[in-house]
Amino acid sequence: MRTTLLCLLIALTLSSCEDYFFEPDKASSNPYDNFEYLWNELDKKYSYFELKNIDWDEMKTTYEARLYPNMSETELFNTLADLMNELRDDHSNLVSPFNVSVYNVPLTKPANYHARTIDEFYIPHAERTGSFKHAMLSGTNIAYIRYASFSDDISNTHLDYLLDKYRYTDGIILDLRDNGGGSMxxxxxxxERFIDSRTLVAYTLTRNGKGRNDFSDRATFYMNPYEGTRYTKPIMVLIDRGSYSAATFFALSTKAxxxxxxxxxxxxxxxGMPNGGQLPNGWTYRFSISQLLDLDGNNYAEDGVPPDILVSFDWTDLTKDEIIERxxxxID
Structure with a gap:
């Protein structure tokens, strides 16, 4: 059974696909035309101006002053990329034939994941099944499963194998630390493998008006249980500062x-969920058009989803992972 969440993800992905097919009579390489188009698209659709306290009118004044009629494509790209980076949003990118803009999220917290510690002291004989690295943890009846990136494909065949293999365990540790996101x-x-009944996991708000804080009514994200093999015993989901984007979405959903x-x-x-379009000169862009909320209405796009149990990795002893130990x- 496909989930309501999946259907809504598809709807959001397709909601502005027409933007990618730019009308030929509006094509232009003029730097002012392209700046104005991008600024206006963000002004109409970007979802986090108020949450991030961004003065978008001031940004227009600042970056428009960098434009001049015969500026090079590289100069225009850098100006538009700098404008987008003012959003402080890793889901905001500008793509040209010669460059791609990326906002580098500042790492203000210590890392809490050390792969070598896990490989040497916890899962030295791990199996690999599709995108998952997994093993029983020695001296326990607990399985450890590592999913490194939501960009890595997941198949029902692999999930069936994993959950059948570990069906008699007391619990599972699902490690999403340092998982930078990927496919929603x-x-x-x-x-859908971890629930046994239809479950509301989140809400989303989408920009839908001229005002920068004009949003649609809350749309609901429901999950329906998978009709085949499932696992509903305790699951500890490990997270840290490197759990971003889709990993943050997953973490938020676990709260329910x-x-x-x-x-x-x-x-x-x-x-936030990104969408985008095409500039008059043919370059493409994307940015967050919606906000994701937990069931209490909290928005974690800026500050991240907090853990239920706060634990830090001790870098003075690389023979032990305190987060796995906790x-x-x-589970025990």
Whole structure:
């Protein structure tokens, strides 16, 4: 059974697909035309101006002053990229034939993941099944599953194998630390395996008016349980500052699922859903058009999703992962 969440993700993805097909009679390489077009599109559709306290009119004045009639494509690209980076949003990108703009999220918190510690001291004989690295943790009846990126494909065949293999365990540790996100469509593939009834997991708001704080009514994100193999015993989901975008979305959704517990540190944020279009000169762009909220109405795009159990990695002892150890205690 496909989920309501999946359907809504598709709808949001397609909601402005027409923007990618720019009308030929509006094509222009003029720097002023392209600046005005991008600024206006963001002004009409970007969803986080108020949350991030961004003075978008001031940004127009600042960056429009950098334009001049015969500026090079590189200069125009850098100006538009700098404008987009004022959004402080890793889901905001400008794409040209010669460059791609990326906002680098400041890492203000210590790292809480060390792959070598896990590989050497916790899962030295791990299996790999599709995008998952997994093993039983020695001396326990607990399985450890590592999912490194939501960009990595998930198949029902692989999930069936994993959940059947570990069906008699006391619990699972699902490690999403240092998972920088990827495809939102992989979120329901996992979540629907961990519930046994239809579950409301989140809300979304989408810009729909001229005002920068004009949004649609809340749309609901429901998950329906998978009709095949599922696992509804305790699952400790490990998160940290490197858990971003789709990983933040997943972490937020776990708040509504009783058998899932977040352990570690606050995620990196980035919960908005991106969409985009094409500039008059043919370059493409994307930015966040919606906001993701938990069931209490909290928005974690800027500050990240906090864990249920806060634990930090101790870098003075690389033979032990305190976050895994705490997750084991919670299951035992």
């Amino acid at each position: 469509f992989n979120i329901p593939m996992l979540l 699922i009783p058998n899932l517990t977040l352990v570690g540190d606050t995620t990196g944020g980035g919960g 997750a084991i205690q919670e």
